[in-house]
Amino acid sequence: MKDLKILFLLISSALCACTPKAVYSHFESVPMMHWDADSVLQFEVPVPDTTHRYDVLLCVRHTEAYPYQNMWLFTEWNGQVDTIEFYLADDHGRWLGNRNGKLIEMPVLYETSFQFTDTGCCAMRVQHGMREMALKGVSDVGIIIQRNGEE
8 A cells, every 4th residue: 555655656746847737836935844733824826727627736845854754734625625645755764755955845646637617716725734733844835736638
């Protein structure tokens, strides 16, 4: 089961690394790299159009000070509340994702082939679901919307 999760994460990394189709990308900074449990990050996503399909990725930027292998997030998107878990490190403690200096960016495919139904803006809310009240080592959390490659 873990091998399947790691494969999913590697595919997500490849998708995020190749973002020429990105129509929206925005990151919210976490103050002082301590993400409080009651701090909800909010994104107002302008809807590109309602005729195409899109992939929605969540990206977490963190440092090696992040103390866990995984992360749980609570999200609210498109009228649905979700709890997702993803891995930031493999079973040997090696960080997954793309390294840029001291930061490691881990993309996670959240929705695939998503089609917006209304124009205007679509809101997403993201909150960490870890047991710690102040999650250290997290720098930024972002959302990337890109055209689906199947079109």
